[in-house]
Each structure stands twice: as structure tokens, then as C-alpha cells.
Amino acid sequence: MTHHSSNNNNNQSNKNQNNNSQVLSETHEVFNQLHPLENQNIYTQDTALQEAVARNGGSWANEELSQFGKLTGSSDVIEWGFLANKHKPSFKTHDRFGRRVDQVDFHPSYHHLMQQSIEHGLHSSPWTHPQSGAHVARAAKTYMQSQVEAGHGCPITMTFACTPTFLKQPNVAKEWLPKIHSTHYDPSNKPYFEKSGLTIGMGMTEKQGGSDVRANTTRATPVAQPGPGELYQLVGHKWFLSAPMCDGFLVLAQAEGGLSCFLVPRWQPDGTRNPLHVQQLKDKMGNVSNASSEVEFRGAVAWLIGDEGRGVANILEMVALTRFDCMIGSSAGMRQAVSQIIHHAQHRSVFGNTLIDQPLMQNVLADLALESEAAMSLSFRMARALDNMATDEHEALLLRIGTAVGKYWICKRTPAHAYEAMECIGGAAVMEDCIMPRLYREAPINAIWEGSGNVQCLDVLRAIQKSPKTLDALLHELNSAHGKNSDFDLAFNQANNMLKDLSSFESQGRIIVEKLATLLQASVLINAGNEMVSDLFCAARLNPDAGNLFGTIPTQNINKFNLKDYISRASL
Structure with a gap:
């Protein structure tokens, strides 16, 4: 009997050791992580x-x-x-x-x-x-x-x-x-x-x-x-x-x-x-x-x-359309980045709250989403001009100058947008098994191909010099949004004054085209009729109090609108 009891004790001891080993091998439970963003309808949910x-x-x-x-x-x-x-x-x-x-x-x-x-x-x-x-x-x-x-x-x-x-x-x-x-x-x-x-x-x-x-x-x-x-x-x-x-x-x-x-x-x-x-x-x-x-x-x-x-003139008709697609492609890269970071922020908790409920993160997310929506909206305005250029002189002239302006600015903004989006996710965003490193490496491509930044700025000048009506068409488009937003009106008046003397365009082309691009994006958003979107964009890009980096939407506009409402609009 004593021998039998000893065997029981040994069996129990071995069982306890096995249980302890199993517990010790389970180092942690995976939580506060999200699932991949997939099997979504990226049209009906956008x-x-x-x-x-x-x-x-x-x-x-x-x-x-x-x-x-x-x-x-x-x-x-x-x-x-x-x-x-x-x-x-x-x-x-x-x-x-x-x-x-x-x-x-x-x-x-x-x-x-x-x-x-x-x-x-x-x-x-x-x-x-x-x-x-x-x-x-x-x-x-x-x-x-x-x-x-x-x-x-x-x-x-x-x-x-x-x-x-x-x-x-x-x-x-x-x-x-x-x-x-x-x-x-x-x-x-x-x-x-x-x-x-x-x-x-x-x-x-x-x-x-x-x-x-x-x-x-x-x-x-x-x-x-x-x-x-x-x-x-x-x-x-x-x-x-x-x-x-x-x-x-x-x-x-x-x-x-x-x-x-x-x-x-x-x-x-x-x-x-x-x-x-x-x-x-x-x-x-x-x-x-x-x-x-x-x-x-x-x-x-x-x-x-x-x-x-006539080689340059003939092939440039092809190049004009590839530049338009550069606008679409860069806008798409921004949109993918915004989808990923909002999805991350909705499901990741830090310091006791989800990221999307952190005020500073809301500012960053909303600002990146604004950049994405403005880029896409301007690109689709140029798509409408493509559809109508054969029968509408204004649309043809706007397309000529607007594509050069938009290609410069949208493609130029994408690399900074990609980096800032990666920072929203943190260390996981630099891992090759997620899409963010690919978006980051892809971001400079469209800015360089099909005419780099300086080429695009000089193309804007060439368009104005060759046909002053192109500038008239652009100003007419911008004027359609005048009187609907004070930040826009101030920036529009400043740009008008700047355009009265184009003698320094070659050295100041980037400043001029940047102002025209942000104004053109703002006019599209203002005319779209969603005051929350257009006011936030104008505050973030045209208000003198806004900073140079993403996440610097001025306080007065944050107080006017709930940033989380806009972020929800931009989520899949």
C-alpha cells in the first residue's frame, strides 16, 4: 500500500510539473491588435x-x-x-x-x-x-x-x-x-x-x-x-x-x-x-x-x-494623360494610407483610450484624410474636364493648366503623406508584411516620372504664356468659390496679386503653383457643398494659423466641428 501511495504522489507531482510547464510556455495573449483590412467594398464604403x-x-x-x-x-x-x-x-x-x-x-x-x-x-x-x-x-x-x-x-x-x-x-x-x-x-x-x-x-x-x-x-x-x-x-x-x-x-x-x-x-x-x-x-x-x-x-x-x-507636340498628348493618371495614382496611394491608419486607430488602444479618441491623433488623422480627399476631388474635377473638353472651351483650358498644377502638387505631397501615415501606426508600419512600406517607396515615383516638379511648374508658365486664356479659366474656376469661406477669400486675393507680375515666375514657380493648387483643391471642395469638409480644408491649408506639418488644424475649426465625425466619413 505504501508503495502504491508513493506512485500516486509521483504521478501527481509529474502532472503538476506538466501544468506548470504549460503555463510558463504561454508567455502572453495576443490582444490590442487588429485584423487585416480586407474584404471591403472600397467603393460603397468610400x-x-x-x-x-x-x-x-x-x-x-x-x-x-x-x-x-x-x-x-x-x-x-x-x-x-x-x-x-x-x-x-x-x-x-x-x-x-x-x-x-x-x-x-x-x-x-x-x-x-x-x-x-x-x-x-x-x-x-x-x-x-x-x-x-x-x-x-x-x-x-x-x-x-x-x-x-x-x-x-x-x-x-x-x-x-x-x-x-x-x-x-x-x-x-x-x-x-x-x-x-x-x-x-x-x-x-x-x-x-x-x-x-x-x-x-x-x-x-x-x-x-x-x-x-x-x-x-x-x-x-x-x-x-x-x-x-x-x-x-x-x-x-x-x-x-x-x-x-x-x-x-x-x-x-x-x-x-x-x-x-x-x-x-x-x-x-x-x-x-x-x-x-x-x-x-x-x-x-x-x-x-x-x-x-x-x-x-x-x-x-x-x-x-x-x-x-512634331514629335514633342504629338507625344505630349499622350504625356498629358499619363500625368492625369499620376494624379489619380498618387491620390489612390493617399487613400490606401488613410484607410489603413483609421482602421488602426479605431482598434488600437493606448494610454487608456483608443487612438481615434486621442485629440492630437484626431488632428493628424483628420488632416491626412483631408489631404487625401482634396487630392482625389481635384483629380475627378480634371476627369470631368476631360469628358467635356471637346465641347467646352473653359473645360479644355482648365484641363490644360489644372493637370499641370494638380500633377505637381498631388504627387509632391504624397511622400510626406505616406511617411506621416506610417508614423500613425508606429513600428509595425515599417514591416514588409504590411502595405505601408510599399506605399512609402511608391510615393516619390509619380512626382519624378512624367515630368518632375520643376518641369510641371515651368509647364504652368508655358501654358499661361502660350495662351493667357488658360490663366483666365483657372481664375474663373477659383472665383466660383469666392465669398463662401474667409480663409479662401484671403488666399485668393493674395494669389491674384501675385499673378499680376509673372516676371519672377521661373524662380518663384513652386510658391505660385503651390498656392494655385491648394486654392484649386479648396474651390472644388467648397463647390461640393459639404461645409465641414471645405472649412476644415481651408483652415488646414489656407489659414495663416495652420502649421506646415500634418496635424495642425487650427483650434477654432476643431471647436466648430467634431473631428471624429470627419474621420468616420473617411473610414471604410
Whole structure:
């Protein structure tokens, strides 16, 4: 019996030790953490976006946009964005038999994103289905898709933007545009005439010139006779050719008549490979899912688009639309950041309260949300101008100057916005398994591409000098909001005085364009009719008492409105 009792005691002792070990191994319970922001409808849950679509003429597309919002907010599509950036494109010059192939390979997730964009018409819908609000509806889809992943948007944007330039050369447009506008995505590397869907890239930049494209040295020689629509051979290089897997590229080269625009196909009309040789892919800090390259033209054949010597004017019609998409893309990056930080603040507690209930955090969150809404609202105002430019001179003139102003300011504000948003989340925001580092690396891209800050400011000056009516159109647009907000009126009067003498524009261009940009954003918000939004924005951007950093909305406006109400408006 004693021996039996001893065994029982030993068993109990072992059991207690096992229980203690289990308790000790459970170091903590996971709490005060949130779940990923996914499986949301990023259209129906975005009040500001729905309002912008409605006031700019795109309400007819609400059902379609709602379906797309559900799709782009799904966990599967969000995962594609992560995978496309984790697995960068790879490149090989030759196959194993020694044949030149210039092949760029992508992770399947990249192709999924491309297919989704093309099947939903992000590359062509305003051209294939022109109607009132067509550009607005397409901008809304682009805005939502870009929140998921920005890199694949580069070839989508260039394919969208190429149509006006192609239309300058009817024989080329007749053969190429039907396949460019197709909603079939075909990533295969084969001749354009064997494919049912085509994508278009662009190459303007050379080593020695950068933004000064007139310094380009690539030479173009007629194969037979010169002239629009004829074949030429190109010899030279491009330091930056975007999306080298595309089927054709609009490039600039020096012909006898001056700098001219050409369409360089990836394959020659006879079915042989065009000697457009990719030297390497660019190793970029951001936009890594998208392939960018250096190339050499070693007698590559190309069609002249338009007249010789008109290259800059002809390709700039494409560039104007890519700059518009830069506005949309940067606005989308801000929106994704705002969605993430508000979601975080709603579920994370510090010092006894949720972050969203902390007064200083409310100021920061509201200010970042204001920046996001103002950027998106101005972008959609330009989308409306795109829709109406053919029949309304004011809209055409406003689009000309407003795109340059908006591209400069929205893209310039995005990097600071991305950083401040990361700080709202804290240390977790620098971890590569969340989207914030990608937003931060992506943020400077649009500010640099398609014309950097100084180029955009000088473009504003060029527009005013070439056609003073553009400035009149901008002032008319701003004047529509005059008398509705005292901060706006004061800033508008100051800008008016500044614009009376443009002799110092080249050195003071950034100051002038910044003032015009914030006024233009404010006018859009004021005319939208939501006093809480417009008053808070004017206080944060135009009131002399506001600080230079985010989170400095003056006290009097905080007391006038409940910041948490505005933050709730901006949440998903």
C-alpha cells in the first residue's frame, strides 16, 4: 500500500510539473491588435469617392463601380498586390540556344492584375464607350485598382494614354487601335498581328538629356520614302523605356525634319524580331512589380506618327494623360494610407483610450484624410474636364493648366503623406508584411516620372504664356468659390496679386503653383457643398494659423466641428 501511495504522489507531482510547464510556455495573449483590412467594398464604403463620381457625371456607372469596389477590396486581389511586389520581374537576353529573346517574366499575380485591369477597361473604356462621365467612371476604377497595386498601372496608363497620339496617324491607328482597345489580355511574346490584345509602352529619356528630350541623339532614317505613316529605321538608345514587355512603344528620335514621334513594334511587320535590344532592367526602389529598362535601337523599324519635327507636340498628348493618371495614382496611394491608419486607430488602444479618441491623433488623422480627399476631388474635377473638353472651351483650358498644377502638387505631397501615415501606426508600419512600406517607396515615383516638379511648374508658365486664356479659366474656376469661406477669400486675393507680375515666375514657380493648387483643391471642395469638409480644408491649408506639418488644424475649426465625425466619413 505504501508503495502504491508513493506512485500516486509521483504521478501527481509529474502532472503538476506538466501544468506548470504549460503555463510558463504561454508567455502572453495576443490582444490590442487588429485584423487585416480586407474584404471591403472600397467603393460603397468610400463616401468621398461616391460623391466625387456623382457630382462629376459618373453616377450611371454606380453598379459597375460597386462590383469593382468589392473585387478590388477582396483578400485575393490584395494578395496579388503583395506577391507581384515580392517577386520582381526577371529578364533574359537570350534563350538556351543563343537566340536573342529579350524576355521579361513576371509572377502570375502580376498577370492577374493586368488581366483584371484590361478586362474592366481601365486601358480603353473612354475611347470604346464614349459618353458623359466616361473618364470619371474610368478614373474611379483606376483609383480603386491603384490602391491595391500601383506598378502594373504603368503599362495600363500608357495603353490608355496612347490613343490621341495614334489617331494622328490614321493608317497605323486603323491596324493597331482595335487591338489596343481590346479587353483581352495577351502577355505572350509574339508579333502584334498574331495577338488579339496589345499594350503600349513609351520611351523618351536618354542618358545625356533626361527631361530635355530635344537633346536626344537617336537617329531615324526612312526605309524607303519619308513621311507620316512610313517606316523608318532607328539607331540609338533610351535610358528609360517603360514596360519593355509591351507590344509597341511610342518614342522620340531625330529625323531630317527634327525631333519626331515613332511607333516601334516589338516585332517587325515581316514577323522577325525587331532589333530593340533590352540592356537591363532598372533596379528601382519602388514600383518594383513593373519592369523598366534601358534599350538600344540597332536599326529597329518604326512608323512615323504625324509629321517630322512634331514629335514633342504629338507625344505630349499622350504625356498629358499619363500625368492625369499620376494624379489619380498618387491620390489612390493617399487613400490606401488613410484607410489603413483609421482602421488602426479605431482598434488600437493606448494610454487608456483608443487612438481615434486621442485629440492630437484626431488632428493628424483628420488632416491626412483631408489631404487625401482634396487630392482625389481635384483629380475627378480634371476627369470631368476631360469628358467635356471637346465641347467646352473653359473645360479644355482648365484641363490644360489644372493637370499641370494638380500633377505637381498631388504627387509632391504624397511622400510626406505616406511617411506621416506610417508614423500613425508606429513600428509595425515599417514591416514588409504590411502595405505601408510599399506605399512609402511608391510615393516619390509619380512626382519624378512624367515630368518632375520643376518641369510641371515651368509647364504652368508655358501654358499661361502660350495662351493667357488658360490663366483666365483657372481664375474663373477659383472665383466660383469666392465669398463662401474667409480663409479662401484671403488666399485668393493674395494669389491674384501675385499673378499680376509673372516676371519672377521661373524662380518663384513652386510658391505660385503651390498656392494655385491648394486654392484649386479648396474651390472644388467648397463647390461640393459639404461645409465641414471645405472649412476644415481651408483652415488646414489656407489659414495663416495652420502649421506646415500634418496635424495642425487650427483650434477654432476643431471647436466648430467634431473631428471624429470627419474621420468616420473617411473610414471604410
